[in-house]
Amino acid sequence: MTARYIDIKNSLKQAILNKEYRVGDKIPSERELAVRFEVTRVTLQKAMHMLEQEGFIERIHGKGMFVTKVIEDNVYLLNNGTSDSILGFSREFKDNVKVSSRLISLKTRKAGEYIASQLDIDEKDDVHYIRRVRLVDNIPVLIEDSYIPCAMIDIIPESVLQNGSLYEYIENKTGRKIKFYNSVIEASLFDDTLSALLESETGLPMLKVSGITKLEDGKTFNYSISYNRADKFKIKNSWVGK
Amino acid sequence: MTARYIDIKNSLKQAILNKEYRVGDKIPSERELAVRFEVTRVTLQKAMHMLEQEGFIERIHGKGMFVTKVIEDNVYLLNNGTSDSILGFSREFKDNVKVSSRLISLKTRKAGEYIASQLDIDEKDDVHYIRRVRLVDNIPVLIEDSYIPCAMIDIIPESVLQNGSLYEYIENKTGRKIKFYNSVIEASLFDDTLSALLESETGLPMLKVSGITKLEDGKTFNYSISYNRADKFKIKNSWVGK
DNA sequence: TAGTGGTCTAGACCACCTG
C-alpha cells in the first residue's frame, strides 16, 4: 500500500517526462488537482512539494506551478539527496544502460576502529570487504569499496556481486527496506592503483563519495567509498527556500 | 511573520547544537512536542521532517526520533540542497570565519547565447560579469564568476563585491527574497589561469559548481560558476527514503 | 497492549499576484 501522495507525485512526474506538460507550462492549480485525484489539498501539497524538491516543478506564490527546465546530459547524475532512486548503482541505471560489475576482492576482515565507528559496531567485529569495478556499457566508470557487518549478512554470493544488485539482496535477506543514506562528496585524483583498475591514465580527477546506508529500523548495514570518473559523473543540486 | 514550523525547527536545531540533546539521544515524541509548542501534530511533523532532511535527526517508525551523528570537519561544506543557508558565500560563513573577496573583474557585456538561455533573457541583453577570488581567513579558496542581468540590477557597487554580500544587496534592491537554487557539481582540475589567482600550483583538483539562482517571483537573477579547492570544500549529502 | 511515527480529511484563514 503506497501512500497516496507518492502515487500522485509519480503520476505527475511521469506526465512531465512524457511531455504531457512541457517546460515552462503552467500545471493545474492545487485545488483543481486535489479534486481530480480525490484528495484534500494537504495531501496534494505533499506530492507537489516533493516534485519541487526533485526539481521537476517550481511553485510560485500567487501565480501557480510550472514545469522546470530539466537538465539533461550524457553523463550520469550522482545522488542529489532528492532523487527517487538513490538505492545503489545497479538499481539507478538499469533501465537506461547496461550495467555490470567486475569483482576485484571479497574478503572477511576485522572492522578496525574507523569502519567500526561508521557502522556502529565493535572494532573486533567481522565485516565483508568488497571491491568492485562498475561498468556502464562495458566501460569502467567507478570503483566501489563496501564494508558490511557479517552479523547482518552472513554470506554474500559472488553472483550477486557480479550481476545482481547488492542492495536488493540485502533488502530481501533482512526483510527491511533501505531508508537512509548519508554521505560526503569530495573531489580528488586517481592514484596508480585505481587508474589501473579503470584502465585509464593516472592523475585524472574524480568524485569520491563516502557514506553509510541504513535500513528502516535504523541499523547501519553498509559503509562505502566510491571513486567516480569526473568525466562521467556529476551531481545535481537544488534548493528551495523557506 | 515566520511560519510556526520554521521556528520550531530552528528551536530544536539550536537545542541539538547546544548539546541539550546529544548524539543518539531520543528526543520527545511528536505528540509531546506538539503539546509543548502548542501546535497540532501536522505542523510539528513539518518541522521534524525538515530537521530530518537537514540531517540532524532520524525518525524511526514505531521507535521515535533520535539525534544523528553530525559530521564535523575542518573543511567547508558546499551546498547540500537541504541547508538553511545556501544563500551565498558570505552569508554562509560569516559567523565562523573571516570571509573576504578580491575583485578581479567587473564588466558589462552582451549575454550571448548560452548565458542568455540560462538567465532566460535575450542574447543581446546586457549582463554584469563579475569575477572574484574568495578568501577565508585570508587564504584564497575559490574563484567565482557571476552573470547578472543589467535589467534586474542597474549598478553593482564595488564596495558590495569587496566586502558585502551580493545576495543581500540584490534582495534589498529588488525587495524580493532568494527562493530557488539549481546547480550541477562536477570535479575538474585547476588550469594555469585559475591556479595563479589562487596562488597555488596548477593541476590540483576542484569542485566546480555551476547554476542559477532565482527570486521569489520566479525570475532568474544570477548564473554563476565557482571553482572550489578540493582540499577545502566537501559536499554533505543525505537522503531519506519513501 | 501501549506508544510511536505515517497518512489523511474537511475545513479555515492568510499572503501574494493579476486584471
Add this chain to the structure above:
DNA sequence: AGGTGGTCTAGACCACTAG
C-alpha cells in the same frame, strides 16, 4: 476581486516497535 500557493487546526485511523 478572484485565483493562487502557504499555513494551520482538530480530529481520525493505520503500521510499526517494544515489553
